[in-house]
């Protein structure tokens with residue numbers, strides 16, 4: 417425990433000394449809000465085959481499988497999920513002018529719900545849905561209503577095919593978002609990698625890029641990562657507890 421306190425102190429000092437912090441977040445931060453993780457025990461991919469569920473070729477052929485899982489499972493999860501202490505701490509850091517961006521692999525929109533403004537969603541957002549034909553945009557509530565009548569749900573505006581604004585398997589990451597994420601990583605003075613095992617591209621690459629560009633690197637994750645050896649501090653703990661300790665709430669929060 418003593419050692420943990422020391423690490424918390426080290427990270428607190430790093431945050432105090434930094435003015436351009438960037439956070440990189442993965443599934444671990446969302447898991448603390450009740451969003452199931454993908455891999456590992458109890459993960460989504462143990463129950464649903466990602467090669468069908470989030471494969472772009474399959475989706476274009478038969479979107480009903482995606483939408484039935486959305487209707488039966490994901491919608492409720494998204495509606496009930498609330499940002500946790502970790503999301504809130506990052507929003508506080510941004511409000512205090514110390515954090516410039518949150519780069520996330522998550523598609524649940526919880527950073528925005530917590531009040532973060534500059535959120536770079538590398539894999540898009542499952543809360544945003546648009547029509548492939550006319551471009552009209554819809555919320556998850558809209559589509560949940562449409563699904564009560566028809567699956568797949570037709571665009572109310574033109575009858576076209578709807579899709580979530582997420583990156584499916586077989587699609588590349590949005591170029592502009594990745595470019596901005598790279599720029600933020602290269603220009604930060606402290607990179608906080610939170611709740612990611614840092615193995616999936618570009619998860620490993622962006623924090624490494626930050627470190628190579630002269631930033632300090634702090635990793636908060638349950639379980640080791642390939643970047644632990646180059647990190648300035650590694651905290652193996654809950655993201656909520658750790659961030660709450662290093663970013664105390666204040667009158668501004």
Ligand SMILES: [Zn+2]
Pocket residue numbers: 547548549550551552571572573574575576577
């Ligand atoms: Zn349309």
